[in-house]
Amino acid sequence: MTKGKYAQAGVDFDLEHGVVGIFRQLFEKTRPNAADLEDIGISFPTSEEDFSGGFTLNANYVTDRFRRFKFLQSTDGPGTKPIVHAIYNGEDPVKLSSTAHDSIAMAVNDLVCCGARPLTLLEYHAWHTPDLEIAAQMAVGNLRAANMSRAVITGGENASLSSMITGPIPKKAYDMCHMATGYLDDPDIIDKPLGPGRVKPGDWVIGLSSSGIHCNGITLPWTAAIDYKNRGFEYSFLLNKKDSQLGESLAEAILTPTIIYVRPVLELINDFEQHIHAIANITGEGVHNMHRVIPAGTGLQLNYDADGVQKQHPIFGWVQKHAEVSEKEMYEVYNMGTGMVLIVNPATAKDIIRSAHELGQASEQPFSAYKLGEVNNEAGVIRVDSHEHNVHIYGGE
Numbered sequence: 278m279t280k281g282k283y284a285q286a287g288v289d290f291d292l293e294h295g296v297v298g299i300f301r302q303l304f305e306k307t308r309p310n311a312a313d314l315e316d317i318g319i320s321f322p323t324s325e326e327d328f329s330g331g332f333t334l335n336a337n338y339v340t341d342r343f344r345r346f347k348f349l350q351s352t353d354g355p356g357t358k359p360i361v362h363a364i365y366n367g368e369d370p371v372k373l374s375s376t377a378h379d380s381i382a383m384a385v386n387d388l389v390c391c392g393a394r395p396l397t398l399l400e401y402h403a404w405h406t407p408d409l410e411i412a413a414q415m416a417v418g419n420l421r422a423a424n425m426s427r428a429v430i431t432g433g434e435n436a437s438l439s440s441m442i443t444g445p446i447p448k449k450a451y452d453m454c455h456m457a458t459g460y461l462d463d464p465d466i467i468d469k470p471l472g473p474g475r476v477k478p479g480d481w482v483i484g485l486s487s488s489g490i491h492c493n494g495i496t497l498p499w500t501a502a503i504d505y506k507n508r509g510f511e512y513s514f515l516l517n518k519k520d521s522q523l524g525e526s527l528a529e530a531i532l533t534p535t536i537i538y539v540r541p542v543l544e545l546i547n548d549f550e551q552h553i554h555a556i557a558n559i560t561g562e563g564v565h566n567m568h569r570v571i572p573a574g575t576g577l578q579l580n581y582d583a584d585g586v587q588k589q590h591p592i593f594g595w596v597q598k599h600a601e602v603s604e605k606e607m608y609e610v611y612n613m614g615t616g617m618v619l620i621v622n623p624a625t626a627k628d629i630i631r632s633a634h635e636l637g638q639a640s641e642q643p644f645s646a647y648k649l650g651e652v653n654n655e656a657g658v659i660r661v662d663s664h665e666h667n668v669h670i671y672g673g674e
Contacts, residue, residue, distance in 0.1 A: 287439035292407040296435055299412045300400070300419075301325060303430040307423045311396065317462065319396070321429055330431030332397065347461040349393045353383030354454035357496045358531065362411075363449035364499075364510075365528040366517045370417060372532040377418030377453065379492040382535035383560065384457035385426040386617065389542045390556040390570075392466045393459030395426040400433035405442040405450040407435065415453070418534075425537040425641060428457065445510035465550060473572040475554035476652055481626035482567070482577060483633065484649035485542075486587035487616030488642065490596075491535040493561040494610045498592065501600040502527050522598075523591045530592045536644055538617050541636035545619070549629050552622040559612040564659050564670055567618060576658040579650035583662075586647050587614035605668045608661050615649060623651075 280289065304325040311321055311332075318338035334346075355376040362376050377400075385395045400419065402412075423430050444450035461467060469475060490498070499505070503512040516528040523530050546553055555570035567577055580586070593614070597607055607613060621629050626648065633646035661668040 287406075288437040289407070293435050293437060295409050296402070296404075296407040296412040299409065299416050300433055300435070303416060303419055303423070304330065304432070306420055307428065307430045310424060310427045311429050314396075319460070321431075325432065330397075330399070332429075332431070345464060345467055347393075347467050348396075349388055349391050349459045349461060350456065351384045351387040351459070352454060352456040353380065353387065354452070355380045355383070355492055357499070358492060359451050359453070360444050361495065361499055361516060361528050361531045363444055363446045364513045364516050365532060367526075367529065369529070370414075371534060372529060373414040374418030374421065375532045375534045377415040378422040378534045379418075380453055380455045381419065381422035381426065381428075381457070382537045383492055384455050385422075385428065385459075385537060385539050386535075386558045388457055388459035389539050390471070390558050391459070391461065392463060392471055392543075392546050392556075393461045394543055395428035395457050395459045395539060397458045398423055398428045398430045399456040400430065401436075401454050401456075402433065403436045403438045403442050403452045405439050405444070405447045407437060408449065408451075411449060411451065422537060426539040445513050463550065471553065472555050472570045476571050476575070476620050477554070478575055478652050478654050479623055480554055480620050480652040481623050481648055482579065482650040482652065483619040483621055483626065483630055484586060484615035484647050485536075485538060485617040485619070485633065485637065486644045486646075487559070487590070487612045487614055488536045488644075489533040489590045490531060490592050491560070491612055491616055493612070494596070495531055497600050497602070497610075498527060498531065498596050501596070520595065522595050527592075527595070530595075534642070536616050536642045538644070541633065541640055542617070542619075544636055545629065545633055548632060549621070549625060552625040552629065553619055554622065555620040557618050557620075559616055559618060561610065563607070563609045563611050563613065564661065565609060567659065568657075570620060571652055574654065574656045576653050576655035576660070577650055578653055578655075578660050579662065581613060581615075581649070581661060581663040583648065585645070586649060587645060589614050604663065605670065608663070608668060609670060613663075616644070618649060620652060
């Protein structure tokens with residue numbers, strides 16, 4: 278059957294309908310994540326709406342129970358991970374679904390830094406050509422990440438943009454992002470948000486270990502590995518070659534899913550609220566993310582060589598060596614083994630570390646917790662002890 282002019286131009290509604298059919302199932306599958314919220318006046322429809330999605334807020338119930346209710350929003354995506362996904366030739370379902378997982382992880386981990394519980398997720402997919410197999414892989418990642426963060430996927434959008442979305446294998450090329458909404462009902466945090474207003478010199482910096490590179494700085498390793506600047510995608514097959522330094526292929530290392538810290542961190546906030554002063558998601562720009570949550574006139578002393586601290590994952594050494602990156606820049610770009618930090622009251626810091634470690638080890642994506650450093654009075658300076666070096670990083674003021 279001859280396709281219509283619009284399909285010939287690159288927008289095939291039949292293909293889009295197949296993809297939409299896969300994603301529409303996610304609302305029904307994730308709706309139970311918010312079942313407990315009906316107790317505080319938040320409910321979801323029993324079926325997905327046709328043109329928009331959302332939730333019902335019983336204002337009378339909320340007013341009776343809480344002084345105020347605050348909604349927060351965050352949006353993020355997987356960067357260039359879809360390129361690595363397209364090149365990857367393995368069959369590990371976790372790796373194949375990691376771009377969607379990471380897109381959600383980036384957004385919900387930002388929400389929890391404000392003490393907010395994720396509530397809803399919206400997704401956007403842009404395709405060279407809608408692909409049912411890739412859509413199914415995305416759906417697996419969406420479902421896993423939404424369940425980990427206790428969020429409901431209320432809808433999304435698919436766009437066929439063949440003239441805009443391309444890559445090493447155009448038919449596998451796509452981009453995506455997720456928009457997350459979270460809610461905060463704790464009046465103490467609403468009145469005095471987590472962040473600079475709570476942090477003081479002497480506070481401890483607690484690190485939560487990462488699973489690897491997470492979803493930041495990905496472009497540097499894959500472009501270095503295939504000499505993209507000079508060769509384009511000619512040597513993209515090298516990403517699937519097992520590397521002795523990594524113990525796996527570079528594609529496999531990059532496609533390791535980002536840890537979603539939502540449930541353990543929210544439990545810590547509930548148990549130690551007044552003693553947790555700030556939380557930072559260590560994403561792009563590395564340790565500079567900590568500057569965002571400490572007050573002017575203060576700095577940080579961090580020791581990545583201390584006992585118990587997560588040692589660098591092999592991929593960081595690989596990037597530093599093969600992309601010829603200075604140690605200082607590595608800490609300014611990558612998480613270097615610590616994916617999230619909590620800045621806490623030193624009087625209860627050991628208890629918080631103990632609880633965080635227990636929660637982390639029991640979670641679906643296990644992580645460890647440890648003292649990474651302290652807040653000091655060295656304005657705008659982060660001092661990083663690592664590999665017997667002391668790296669000074671400026672930029673807080």
